[in-house]
Amino acid sequence: MTTNALRMDKPVEESLLDTGVQGIIGKGIERIDGPLKVAGQATYSAEYEFPDLAYGFLVRAPFAAGTITAIDAEGAKALPGVVDVVVDLKTFIRNPQQGGETGAPTQGVKDVAYFGEPVAIVVADSFEVARDAAQLVSIRYEPTAGVYTFDDHVDDAIKPPPGSMPPYHQQGDLEKAMAEAAFTVDNVWRTPSQNSAAMEPHASIAVWDDDGLTLYGSLQMPSSDKQQLAKSLGERQSKVRVVARYIGGGFGSKLGISPDTVATAIAAKAVGRPVKTVMTRQQVFDATVRRSNTQQRFRLAADAEGRLTGIGHETLCSNLPGEGYFEPAGQATQFLYGGENRIIKHDLVELNRTLSGSMRAPGEAVGLLAQENAMDELAEAIGIDPVELRRRNDPAKDPQKDVPYSTRSLTRCLDAGAKAFGWEQRNRTPGGRREGDWLIGQGMAATTRTNMLQPSEAQVSIGPDGRALVETDMTDIGTGTYTILAQIAGEILGLPVERVAVHLGDTNTPPGAGSGGSWGAGSSGSSVYLAAQALRDKLAKAMGVDADEMTLKDGHAIAGNRRVAIGELVGDGITATGSIEPGKQEQETTQASYGAHFCEVKVHAVTGEVRVTRWHATFEAGRILNRQTARSQCIGGIVFGIGTALTEELVHDDRDGRIVNHDLAEYHVPAHADIPPMDIVFLDDRDPHANPLQAKGIGELGIGGAGAAVTNAIYNATGVRVRDYPATLDKLLEGLPAV
Amino acid sequence: MQFTINGQPYQAEADIRTSLLDLLREHLSLTGSKKGCDHGQCGACTVLVNGRRINACLTLAVMHQDDDIVTIEGLGSPNKLHPLQAAFVKHDGFQCGYCTPGQICSAVGMLDEVEKGWPSHVSATLNDPDFTDEEIRERMSGNICRCSAYPNIVDAIREVADAREPVRAEAAE
Ligand code: FES
Numbered sequence A: 001m002t003t004n005a006l007r008m009d010k011p012v013e014e015s016l017l018d019t020g021v022q023g024i025i026g027k028g029i030e031r032i033d034g035p036l037k038v039a040g041q042a043t044y045s046a047e048y049e050f051p052d053l054a055y056g057f058l059v060r061a062p063f064a065a066g067t068i069t070a071i072d073a074e075g076a077k078a079l080p081g082v083v084d085v086v087v088d089l090k091t092f093i094r095n096p097q098q099g100g101e102t103g104a105p106t107q108g109v110k111d112v113a114y115f116g117e118p119v120a121i122v123v124a125d126s127f128e129v130a131r132d133a134a135q136l137v138s139i140r141y142e143p144t145a146g147v148y149t150f151d152d153h154v155d156d157a158i159k160p161p162p163g164s165m166p167p168y169h170q171q172g173d174l175e176k177a178m179a180e181a182a183f184t185v186d187n188v189w190r191t192p193s194q195n196s197a198a199m200e201p202h203a204s205i206a207v208w209d210d211d212g213l214t215l216y217g218s219l220q221m222p223s224s225d226k227q228q229l230a231k232s233l234g235e236r237q238s239k240v241r242v243v244a245r246y247i248g249g250g251f252g253s254k255l256g257i258s259p260d261t262v263a264t265a266i267a268a269k270a271v272g273r274p275v276k277t278v279m280t281r282q283q284v285f286d287a288t289v290r291r292s293n294t295q296q297r298f299r300l301a302a303d304a305e306g307r308l309t310g311i312g313h314e315t316l317c318s319n320l321p322g323e324g325y326f327e328p329a330g331q332a333t334q335f336l337y338g339g340e341n342r343i344i345k346h347d348l349v350e351l352n353r354t355l356s357g358s359m360r361a362p363g364e365a366v367g368l369l370a371q372e373n374a375m376d377e378l379a380e381a382i383g384i385d386p387v388e389l390r391r392r393n394d395p396a397k398d399p400q401k402d403v404p405y406s407t408r409s410l411t412r413c414l415d416a417g418a419k420a421f422g423w424e425q426r427n428r429t430p431g432g433r434r435e436g437d438w439l440i441g442q443g444m445a446a447t448t449r450t451n452m453l454q455p456s457e458a459q460v461s462i463g464p465d466g467r468a469l470v471e472t473d474m475t476d477i478g479t480g481t482y483t484i485l486a487q488i489a490g491e492i493l494g495l496p497v498e499r500v501a502v503h504l505g506d507t508n509t510p511p512g513a514g515s516g517g518s519w520g521a522g523s524s525g526s527s528v529y530l531a532a533q534a535l536r537d538k539l540a541k542a543m544g545v546d547a548d549e550m551t552l553k554d555g556h557a558i559a560g561n562r563r564v565a566i567g568e569l570v571g572d573g574i575t576a577t578g579s580i581e582p583g584k585q586e587q588e589t590t591q592a593s594y595g596a597h598f599c600e601v602k603v604h605a606v607t608g609e610v611r612v613t614r615w616h617a618t619f620e621a622g623r624i625l626n627r628q629t630a631r632s633q634c635i636g637g638i639v640f641g642i643g644t645a646l647t648e649e650l651v652h653d654d655r656d657g658r659i660v661n662h663d664l665a666e667y668h669v670p671a672h673a674d675i676p677p678m679d680i681v682f683l684d685d686r687d688p689h690a691n692p693l694q695a696k697g698i699g700e701l702g703i704g705g706a707g708a709a710v711t712n713a714i715y716n717a718t719g720v721r722v723r724d725y726p727a728t729l730d731k732l733l734e735g736l737p738a739v
Numbered sequence B: 001m002q003f004t005i006n007g008q009p010y011q012a013e014a015d016i017r018t019s020l021l022d023l024l025r026e027h028l029s030l031t032g033s034k035k036g037c038d039h040g041q042c043g044a045c046t047v048l049v050n051g052r053r054i055n056a057c058l059t060l061a062v063m064h065q066d067d068d069i070v071t072i073e074g075l076g077s078p079n080k081l082h083p084l085q086a087a088f089v090k091h092d093g094f095q096c097g098y099c100t101p102g103q104i105c106s107a108v109g110m111l112d113e114v115e116k117g118w119p120s121h122v123s124a125t126l127n128d129p130d131f132t133d134e135e136i137r138e139r140m141s142g143n144i145c146r147c148s149a150y151p152n153i154v155d156a157i158r159e160v161a162d163a164r165e166p167v168r169a170e171a172a173e
């Protein structure tokens, strides 16, 4: 079979997506999986049927730190309908794995490290019996000393190993720059732990047969999840298959395997039946993954004209002992603004709390709160428009790596956004505009998200019926993957989307990039592009012409004076694999998407209640593959940002680290009534350094800076600066203008 | 027990602890109704019982003898979508799709409440209030969408509601 492989060592200046004439790329085509989803026919991981299916229910440690001495399951086993209580303290995983890892996560649950850690699983004939029996399992343990409070242990913070960025960076002399600056900002921001709260709880069905294990799981990255699962179980990779065709949201929380995955596989093997385990919402909060709380000192030094001479961003975050993953809050600080003297640091406080890992835009989501609030404070200190301050600090090249930007659109986004929003008409005196009981304010913030490319493969075939099939274990977690892959294949092969089928989320097909880090479309899409390119060459050969002399449109190949149905050119069918991997372009250019948020809030003059009333955002992310799904992704990010600004906060009990508000009634994600209409504009662009699609990541672009735009608007409305997120009304009340 | 689901008679034996949601999903292969929280906090399980929207996770199956239940599967199928289902596709009123059946069932129930002239928390008058977008947002706030398709959901519902306007006017006369 043909493989068309590409390493991104050089820019791809000419894209087949520009020369294709099908005219579907970029269009706001309706999701091809839409009818199934709105009719309730899309199959999520807990919805596969098997005869003799048994139900698993996780048993969890009712303490936060200690060593298990005995698990008494006799009472549970005696309950009618209970099949077994499966205990395997050595093999159960302590916590989920981080995204993209190929090894097992921290394994073994004899020594419990956080409250609610899963330590056993009940298997029963029905869900009701399994749930009931789990309450009857009693766990005896020797308590050990846990570390639960963040503030008391910041002095014990350690330097973490490198993650998606190095933990420390220093250049020049920031102290000197601060001392000599005409204007400075030096403040501390705090953000709480958060939860992705995808609407579909983590769920697994494990089925063993002669070929090994099939795990139907709600997982974002099947190819690495398969490796993690195989390692955890001590099975060969060839014996494990992961299926994840539809995923009810992930936002990072389903990048790696979670405790239910391994427990369900072990249980199914032990009882010799397929087993299904769906986490309860409370279990998702307690025993999957949170975004770490952060404490960020952010410093800015500027000259008299407002040009930055120094930036300092020092972040403290937390994780379980030995985990090492840190919230890379300084990610965007590295390249968004100039300033030659810099310190970026991340230190980790080890705590007995639920694992920290990736949640939508790890790093930027909280780092840009501090950075974009600090820029607002600096603009005010200097007395200039915050948009203008950012324009003045848009550097010509990456200030740390000293390499060019692949493309750069910050100023263009700022200017277009300011105009569309009517920024000129904003309130200029904090607390200066009141309408009835409400104080009105406007705020803005910039956003950026690093563009990443991951290795990804896809297979595309065309049958004698002239229809194409795309196959990869890539996933669609709501991002629109099904649709954009059909658009890419269709554009290059000259097929309307109705004639392109896309099969995703099955590790029996070529390994895709998985969904995460906003890399899905660029990476997986490029692999489809390359496979389609190879098929286009085959079709040209069958036509007896060069590919560039042939036009593919509406299922026909056109060259010379001939117009031939594609199905007639493929014999029994043709197939090709596309394979993309990152190359030198990653080091030689700094690649990122950009945007600017503008919003209006009203704050109740008496109660401090905040309502977001208007939003405009302008974004640039290279080529937009589908205007409608891209817009939806951006809105989703902005709404996460509004939640971050106003309501979202996991509260840990100081006595045992447990999450007090572990459900959707107490952890407040935005609801319909919280969200105004959204005006979203894309600046069309191309980034030839990113990938053959010339498209950059968009899924996490919207969240960056969105929360800062809200708090900047709150300041504008009230004169109150909130640096301790979320900006709940208790933090505003004292500072509100006299009524 | 027996009840009508999507126009079909059903017979089932349910554990007294089985919720209506689990009956549908685990016993009757009607997995269109989703479980997001099992505590009445998210709306993903919304179905219509005797014409009214209800959280199927908050009610026990045994309480529904002889009831007329409509789930997302009963509203339309991929080849023959209900107007609201089609409007959700057109306006991209979903992303992952997991909250979507609940949003759509909830919207069906909600539009009926509006037709009957029921007020909401944001209504200016108690009788037959104006059906503004703010009303849609308020009345749909029991259905969480973490993908945050909210503005698109409002657009989808608005389009269907406006198309039905004549019906509503007649009913009010
Ligand atoms: S599952 Fe019923 S309201 Fe959430």
Ligand code: FES
Residues within 6 Å of the ligand: A199, A248, A249, A478, B093, B094, B095, B096, B097, B098, B099, B100, B144, B145, B146, B147, B148, B149
């Ligand atoms: S579409 Fe994903 S939660 Fe609403």
